[in-house]
Amino acid sequence: MADQRKPDPSGKGVPARKPAPARKAAPPAKGKAVAPRPSAGEVAAPAPEGYTSLIEPRGAVSEFLAPVGGFGVTLSNMFRPTVTEQYPSEKVPAKPRYHGRHQLNRYADGLEKCIGCELCAWACPADAIYVEGADNTPDNQRSPGERYGSVYQINYLRCIFCGLCIEACPTRALTMTNEYELAGPTRAGMIWEKEDLLAPLRAGMLQAPHPMVEGTTDTDYYRGEVTGSTPAQVAWVTEHRPDDPTLPGGAGLEAANVPGPTAAVMAATVAGATKQGTR
Template sequence: MFDSVKGFGLTFSTMFKKRVTIKYPDVPQPAAPRYHGRHVLNRHPDGLEKCVGCELCAWACPADAIYVEGGDNTEDARYSPGERYGAVYQINYARCIFCGLCIEACPTRSLTMSNSYELASDSRADLIYTKEQLLAPLLPGMEAPPHAMRLGANETDYYVQGPTNPGASAGAERPDRSEPKEVVR
């Protein structure tokens, strides 16, 4: 008897408190800055894909959610600066555990995770994202591949030296490393 009165007391005490609800579908909540959401395949400032089809992300995935099939670039059809590119790229979000190990395994930093968390679907087939769905959109000044390399003569110009025009990649300028700055005390 005493337990049921105690239980009803808790119910009645919370009945008149202010409700803490969010209007999620109408007003989406912002995710935390380091939230692991949907994957994004990044591009170079000229529009070429950063993915070189090495398949390291697929090997690092503990859930076996990533499938990559590499293809060879030719002079007529160049999709990335290297010899190869990711011809087929799929991520199965029904299997993905959003651990981020694929991001750490990527040698070219082509794969990153966004803050997008809306992945719900009525069908499991809709949860398999293809390369076209994962690729970052073309920004102003970018050209859709295949095309020739615009930022240098070889892939070293893309991956080691970086872009020649400051601010082209990720909107950040490269620091000036020509001379060390003098410190005044």
């Protein structure tokens, strides 16, 4: 790079700079051994005296084949037959612990397990869950205890299926199924409501709301001591909802387990896509 300094008007020129004096190396601390520096080109520190490596040295053939040793897995798989899953014609079941679509569970008598505590919403890192709790009343007892989840939404456009929400749930109300086929024609159709997430009713359950089992508390429900509905609960539902399909002699569980509107549209969309892609 050329010298950009202005010339001296006197004509004597610019004096040359004096070289800076070399710094003296600091003497080593007393009582502390200093390891010698490695020679040029070496990165690691030299091996201490008396050290013997436990790794056997490579032979001539190993040294010759070392550059292509990393391709061993690739070369071994080149001659194996290719196995392709014919999805959606052949659907392979997911693993038992696969994190799929969420589900709001019920107790054995049909009451909901969700108590509207909103811990799942607080634990969600993607802010995909929205919960509103409400108080149970004698005419609207939907879960054991004092509160239940009146509004429950999961936005599957945001959900990352991490499972932190089910770990935060204190009553095991929220779990994840093996269902992985989630698709919808609109963005609003990817937001599932409470009626879309509730688990189906099974034999021995009564559709909520109805009173708790007589003589029990919410702790008895949490411990699993309630194994089904009682005649007193059946009588209460018969009095307040005589046309309930879950009553003995009613329309049956198929009439009671009607999917929510969002779940129904998504199921139809997935079924249409499966039919179109089936060979």
